[in-house]
Amino acid sequence: MIKFTILTLFPEMFKDFNASIIKRAVDKNLIEIETINIRDFSKNKHKKVDDTPYGGGAGMVMMPDVVYDAYESVKTENSKVIYMSPQGKPLKQEKVKELSKEKHIILLCGHYEGIDQRVIDEIVDEEISIGDYVLTGGEIPAMVIVDTVSRYIDGVISKESIDEESFSSDNLLEYPQYTRPEEFRGRKVPEVLLSRTS
Ligand code: 4G1
Numbered sequence: 001m002i003k004f005t006i007l008t009l010f011p012e013m014f015k016d017f018n019a020s021i022i023k024r025a026v027d028k029n030l031i032e033i034e035t036i037n038i039r040d041f042s043k044n045k046h047k048k049v050d051d052t053p054y055g056g057g058a059g060m061v062m063m064p065d066v067v068y069d070a071y072e073s074v075k076t077e078n079s080k081v082i083y084m085s086p087q088g089k090p091l092k093q094e095k096v097k098e099l100s101k102e103k104h105i106i107l108l109c110g111h112y113e114g115i116d117q118r119v120i121d122e123i124v125d126e127e128i129s130i131g132d133y134v135l136t137g138g139e140i141p142a143m144v145i146v147d148t149v150s151r152y153i154d155g156v157i158s159k160e161s162i163d164e165e166s167f168s169s170d171n172l173l174e175y176p177q178y179t180r181p182e183e184f185r186g187r188k189v190p191e192v193l194l195s196r197t198s
Pocket of ligand 1: 084085086110111112113114115128129130131132133134135136137138141
């Protein structure tokens, strides 16, 4: 049983996890997904969670104390804290496999211009990025971690699917796939495949 705790300002974004393969994995108690609203830890009467950056610049920065209190409310001895950030190490399948051996993964999602560096230095074990482009927040990257890591949890997908993928681990793109019908808009399935439908 692996548990994911997502620290986010937008817990509603994770509602649609209640679909497809990930929902089945949750229902079968193979994985657990918990979302924590960082805003609930604001001590401010207006539930403020961000402030202007020291040194100037556009936008807002998430305040360290609010993020820390959210973290403190969920951390255990077994927690690994991952900050989803464009400055992080690019996510690779090898890292996914490694993370699937953890007991508790806390995913910290930033918003605005990011999070005060001091709380990142204080609590984060690993900084991971899903690519070089601008996003509005770390939630989609956090979903990528939950999805990719969950595939490695026993019972979430068929053993064959994992084996087939590791078979081509240095060639993740495999080859083109076809299903019925044999001919679609004049395009035929390659002859060599027609006798091999399993
Ligand atoms: C500088 C992309 C900033 C973005 C340079 C991939 C992007 C988290 C990711 C940004 C984010 C570039 C990711 C940018 C991400 C804090 C709040 C940072 C959202 C934030 C190329 C906005 N993989 N981006 N800044 O997108 O969280 O994980």
